[in-house]
Amino acid sequence: MSEPSEAWQRHALLSPQEMAEADRLTIAGGIPGGVLMENAGRAVADAVARRWPRRPVLVLCGPGNNGGDGFVAARILAERGWPVRLLFLGERAALKGDAAAAAGRWEGPVEALDETSLADTVLDGAALVVDALFGAGLARPIGGTLGAVIAALNARAVPVVAVDVPSGVDGATGEVRGCAPLASLTVTFFRRKPGHLLLPGRLHCGEVLVASIGIPAAVLDRVRPVVAANHPDWWRHAFPLPGPSSHKYTRGHALVAGGAVMTGAARLAARAAARLGAGLVTVAVPQAVFSIYAAALTGVIVQPVSGGGAGNAIDGFRELLADPRRNAVLIGPGAGTGPATREKALAILESGKRAVFDADALTVFADDPQALFSAIRSAKTPTPVLTPHEGEFSRLFDRSGSKLERAHRAAQASGAVILLKGSDTVIAAPDGRAAVNDGAPAELATAGSGDVLAGMVVGLLAQGMPAFEAAAAAVWLHADAASRIGPGLVAEDLIEKMPATLAALKGRASRPGQA
Numbered sequence: 044m045s046e047p048s049e050a051w052q053r054h055a056l057l058s059p060q061e062m063a064e065a066d067r068l069t070i071a072g073g074i075p076g077g078v079l080m081e082n083a084g085r086a087v088a089d090a091v092a093r094r095w096p097r098r099p100v101l102v103l104c105g106p107g108n109n110g111g112d113g114f115v116a117a118r119i120l121a122e123r124g125w126p127v128r129l130l131f132l133g134e135r136a137a138l139k140g141d142a143a144a145a146a147g148r149w150e151g152p153v154e155a156l157d158e159t160s161l162a163d164t165v166l167d168g169a170a171l172v173v174d175a176l177f178g179a180g181l182a183r184p185i186g187g188t189l190g191a192v193i194a195a196l197n198a199r200a201v202p203v204v205a206v207d208v209p210s211g212v213d214g215a216t217g218e219v220r221g222c223a224p225l226a227s228l229t230v231t232f233f234r235r236k237p238g239h240l241l242l243p244g245r246l247h248c249g250e251v252l253v254a255s256i257g258i259p260a261a262v263l264d265r266v267r268p269v270v271a272a273n274h275p276d277w278w279r280h281a282f283p284l285p286g287p288s289s290h291k292y293t294r295g296h297a298l299v300a301g302g303a304v305m306t307g308a309a310r311l312a313a314r315a316a317a318r319l320g321a322g323l324v325t326v327a328v329p330q331a332v333f334s335i336y337a338a339a340l341t342g343v344i345v346q347p348v349s350g351g352g353a354g355n356a357i358d359g360f361r362e363l364l365a366d367p368r369r370n371a372v373l374i375g376p377g378a379g380t381g382p383a384t385r386e387k388a389l390a391i392l393e394s395g396k397r398a399v400f401d402a403d404a405l406t407v408f409a410d411d412p413q414a415l416f417s418a419i420r421s422a423k424t425p426t427p428v429l430t431p432h433e434g435e436f437s438r439l440f441d442r443s444g445s446k447l448e449r450a451h452r453a454a455q456a457s458g459a460v461i462l463l464k465g466s467d468t469v470i471a472a473p474d475g476r477a478a479v480n481d482g483a484p485a486e487l488a489t490a491g492s493g494d495v496l497a498g499m500v501v502g503l504l505a506q507g508m509p510a511f512e513a514a515a516a517a518v519w520l521h522a523d524a525a526s527r528i529g530p531g532l533v534a535e536d537l538i539e540k541m542p543a544t545l546a547a548l549k550g551r552a553s554r555p556g557q558a
Contacts, residue, residue, distance in 0.1 A: 081115055494534065
């Protein structure tokens with residue numbers, strides 16, 4: 044991985060281990076841990092006071108530093124006149140270090156939260172709950188009495204403010220260990236964690252507020268985070284916006300392999316590639332369906348490809364690949380799962396073109412994924428992009444572990460950029476970088492939206508954008524366009540809405556750092 048940019052660090056997602064290292068480096072640099080804890084608890088109290096009128100607050104504190112933050116928040120709210128009730132999980136005498144000091148400054152009563160506690164009694168009178176039980180590094184499932192308290196809390200729909208992450212959410216993976224509160228607000232510190240964006244954890248976080256507590260950004264030069272939230276700040280510099288000297292031949296020529304049955308898929312992809320700025324787009328189609336494509340596409344070249352026997356089925360396609368002006372290729376949408384798709388995919392890698400493999404072009408390697416991976420690694424070609432949904436991913440890769448872990452491993456195993464689709468799309472590169480996208484609305488779950496996305500990626504590759512950045516940019520733009528459409532979205536709408544999304548992106552270019 045190259046040196047991380049300031050923009051990458053600004054949107055970094057820190058694992059619990061990386062956050063602990065950031066804390067350690069800060070303390071070693073002269074800022075006491077107690078100051079960080081005081082600042083964290085104050086940030087929680089401030090967030091509560093800004094969002095809700097004064098009301099009875101129940102603060103649930105755990106036995107670690109997360110609980111220490113809770114003691115600070117409870118003290119500050121009480122000093123401001125809020126009615127505060129505090130329950131502690133564990134033995135108070137067992138608290139150590141900064142957490143013990145924070146608990147010592149709390150002057151109110153401390154009730155026990157243990158196996159004798161009754162869930163309904165615990166919550167009696169609470170109009171708002173601060174969850175400071177466990178932080179992002181929880182390693183065991185929540186159950187028993189505490190599980191019952193959380194279940195009762197969710198059933199009552201009392202507003203919950205989570206400290207760092209809702210207790211039970213794994214900050215590294217987004218997994219829910221046993222159960223977790225459904226927070227209205229999560230206050231985290233310095234940087235978000237992957238679990239704030241990945242499902243199902245994201246569904247428990249509510250609004251996520253990142254509070255500054257005194258950790259300097261410079262510590263990230265030593266932490267060197269490899270995961271970031273997907274954001275234009277860190278890929279916009281590579282985005283191929285046209286300039287005064289641009290013309291169609293300087294903006295690349297994308298080739299899309301079209302199929303004979305699901306003709307709409309390749310047509311959507313081709314139009315998306317053109318909309319994203321590829322100077323020329325050609326769709327290579329079987330001779331028998333040429334008229335279908337030609338009647339439906341304007342501004343896109345439709346090239347009939349002859350050949351039907353086993354020996355010459357892809358000869359015409361190879362001839363198209365031989366033209367050096369066609370510099371990026373997409374295969375998969377509506378391509379079919381026959382041997383011709385497999386042969387074309389391998390021919391693309393042999394050609395040295397920039398490439399996107401989607402849908403059927405992934406499924407045809409299900410019986411021998413290593414054939415694809417070996418071809419990628421031996422090809423004299425830029426890093427390709429694979430764009431599987433979960434079903435296609437499972438045909439090629441190990442599905443154990445979290446989504447982020449799986450995408451990381453897949454990128455390493457294949458030598459390709461992996462764009463693992465979903466509401467929490469993960470983009471992972473072979474060099475170890477990964478990005479998590481959290482802005483995709485549910486309306487994208489419709490036929491053809493993936494074909495549009497694949498076309499967007501190849502359109503950016505044709506213009507020279509690096510593979511990881513192109514995949515991330517396409518995912519972000521795809522989600523942004525969808526959010527502008529809303530309910531009733533169909534795939535064609537994404538292409539029509541793209542000019543507004545691109546105009547907004549261009550406007551951001553003069554305002555770097557805009558959220």
